[in-house]
Amino acid sequence: EDQVTQSPEALRLQEGESSSLNCSYTVSGLRGLFWYRQDPGKGPEFLFTLYSAGEEKEKERLKATLTKKESFLHITAPKPEDSATYLCAVQAWGYSTLTFGKGTMLLVSP
Amino acid sequence: EAEVAQSPRYKITEKSQAVAFWCDPISGHATLYWYRQILGQGPELLVQFQDESVVDDSQLPKDRFSAERLKGVDSTLKIQPAELGDSAMYLCASSSGLAGGSYNEQFFGPGTRLTVL
Numbered sequence: 347e348d349q350v351t352q353s354p355e356a357l358r359l360q361e362g363e364s365s366s367l368n369c370s371y372t373v374s375g376l377r378g379l380f381w382y383r384q385d386p387g388k389g390p391e392f393l394f395t396l397y398s399a400g401e402e403k404e405k406e407r408l409k410a411t412l413t414k415k416e417s418f419l420h421i422t423a424p425k426p427e428d429s430a431t432y433l434c435a436v437q438a439w440g441y442s443t444l445t446f447g448k449g450t451m452l453l454v455s456p
Numbered sequence: 457e458a459e460v461a462q463s464p465r466y467k468i469t470e471k472s473q474a475v476a477f478w479c480d481p482i483s484g485h486a487t488l489y490w491y492r493q494i495l496g497q498g499p500e501l502l503v504q505f506q507d508e509s510v511v512d513d514s515q516l517p518k519d520r521f522s523a524e525r526l527k528g529v530d531s532t533l534k535i536q537p538a539e540l541g542d543s544a545m546y547l548c549a550s551s552s553g554l555a556g557g558s559y560n561e562q563f564f565g566p567g568t569r570l571t572v573l
Contacts (some may be wrong), residue, residue: 350498378560388562389460389547390499433498435562442487442551443512444562446498 350447351354460565474536481550
């Protein structure tokens with residue numbers, strides 16, 4: 347059974363204070379690892395897809411990296427508008443469905 | 457920008473009543489998913505359609521939940537009768553199913569927040 351564990355559950359940062367979110371996974375053959383952002387009361391918003399260990403992708407202040415066991419979402423010099431829940435999900439070969447973690451709730455204070 | 461549409465955005469109902477949610481995927485997307493998200497948890501798949509056919513409904517509580525996508529475009533998820541434990545966000549997502557590019561990415565709608573009293 348595919349499993350995704352995200353840590354920490356919640357993270358509070360000061361504006362400009364860089365940090366990383368962790369996503370550990372077990373999957374029977376990784377097809378893709380996905381990062382989403384979710385604002386309260388809204389649907390998840392797609393951020394990145396990573397397909398192989400060593401791959402990195404960037405978008406504004408966010409950078410996602412992937413190893414064979416985990417993925418990191420690095421947030422550089424965050425701003426209050428980066429406050430949201432960040433969800434990680436995996437997709438196994440032969441399937442198109444996603445298995446999600448519980449998310450990390452990020453709060454960035456001015 | 458193309459988006460997944462869902463309605464209603466909010467629904468309050470009493471237990472034992474019937475409720476229905478509607479989803480219109482991004483135009484041209486062949487694959488449609490319904491997820492349920494309990495507060496503080498990640499989304500969990502209920503049912504997946506490829507065009508008008510069900511691909512995976514192994515996690516759908518079939519005694520009370522039903523889903524259809526009759527013409528392979530929009531979809532309806534129904535609960536009858538609703539129970540207190542069904543209170544959650546119901547999310548619809550779609551993906552293109554095209555080789556390469558954004559093949560695997562699922563795009564989510566705004567969700568329907570269901571409260572069962």
